[in-house]
Amino acid sequence: MLNSTLRQCSRYLNKMVPEVVFVLGAPGSGKGTQCSFISKEYDFVHLSAGDLLREERQRQGSEYGEMIEQKIRNGEIVPVEVTCSLLHKAMQKSGKSRFLIDGFPRNKDNLDGWERVMSDKTKLLFVLFFECSRDLCTERCLGRGAAGSGRSDDNLESLQKRFNTYLNDTMPIIQHYDQLGLVRRINAEVGPQQVFEDVKKVFNNSDMSRIAN
Numbered sequence: 001m002l003n004s005t006l007r008q009c010s011r012y013l014n015k016m017v018p019e020v021v022f023v024l025g026a027p028g029s030g031k032g033t034q035c036s037f038i039s040k041e042y043d044f045v046h047l048s049a050g051d052l053l054r055e056e057r058q059r060q061g062s063e064y065g066e067m068i069e070q071k072i073r074n075g076e077i078v079p080v081e082v083t084c085s086l087l088h089k090a091m092q093k094s095g096k097s098r099f100l101i102d103g104f105p106r107n108k109d110n111l112d113g114w115e116r117v118m119s120d121k122t123k124l125l126f127v128l129f130f131e132c133s134r135d136l137c138t139e140r141c142l143g144r145g146a147a148g149s150g151r152s153d154d155n156l157e158s159l160q161k162r163f164n165t166y167l168n169d170t171m172p173i174i175q176h177y178d179q180l181g182l183v184r185r186i187n188a189e190v191g192p193q194q195v196f197e198d199v200k201k202v203f204n205n206s207d208m209s210r211i212a213n
């Protein structure tokens, strides 16, 4: 009787721990596009670190606005204290318990900051990693810029810097999670729907009963 009650309590508490999927890949690999598909089909809230930073940059009275703009233009990574606090607030505000965290953790500072503050409050399910060549990603970002993304970093000069940051700072984070067996690789060089077919396989293999909408 006591054991069964304890088991029930433990199940309840486990359920309360927010679950996260980190979504990584080069700039323009299609992270945002796929997160939008995933959040429609599965019970996950899409939180884009880049979108949260861009919102904070626009917020009146933000003490970080200028610093964020400068980092984004230069393809550099904003200090984790700012990004992690924005993510944490957005998670709390949503009132939900499953999150796609898009574009994070992007360097060692991001990873260490998350582990310091959030890793004991959350459960990492896996890391979705979109693989796409630099040329194709560059073409997509320039296309996004030309189509009016309004982003100050969808230009060749910023893109070169973003790619350097991706190769030097983000790839080691993907390797770190790969060593832990947490990376789910997706070929992102095909059309959006075809990419999503592979993404669905990953989510469906992760215990459908728990994550289906």
Ligand SMILES: Nc1ncnc2c1ncn2[C@@H]1O[C@H](COP(=O)(O)OP(=O)(O)O)[C@@H](O)[C@H]1O
Binding pocket: 025, 026, 027, 028, 029, 030, 031, 032, 033, 034, 140, 141, 143, 144, 188, 189, 190, 191, 192, 193, 195
């Ligand atoms: N699989 C795909 N094939 C072709 N274009 C794509 C694909 N996925 C996304 N795009 C387009 O490429 C650009 C970048 O996609 P996005 O999802 O914003 O990438 P990220 O979030 O990784 O920067 C957008 O204009 C988007 O419409």
Ligand SMILES: Nc1ccn([C@@H]2O[C@H](COP(=O)(O)OP(=O)(O)O)[C@@H](O)[C@H]2O)c(=O)n1
Binding pocket: 025, 026, 027, 028, 031, 048, 049, 050, 051, 053, 071, 072, 073, 075, 076, 077, 078, 079, 083, 102, 103, 104, 105, 106, 110, 153, 162
């Ligand atoms: N964890 C993060 C994510 C984004 N960013 C900043 O936001 C920019 C845009 O990131 P993004 O994820 O919206 O877009 P992509 O570069 O992936 O297309 C990055 O180049 C960084 O300058 C950051 O500083 N820290």
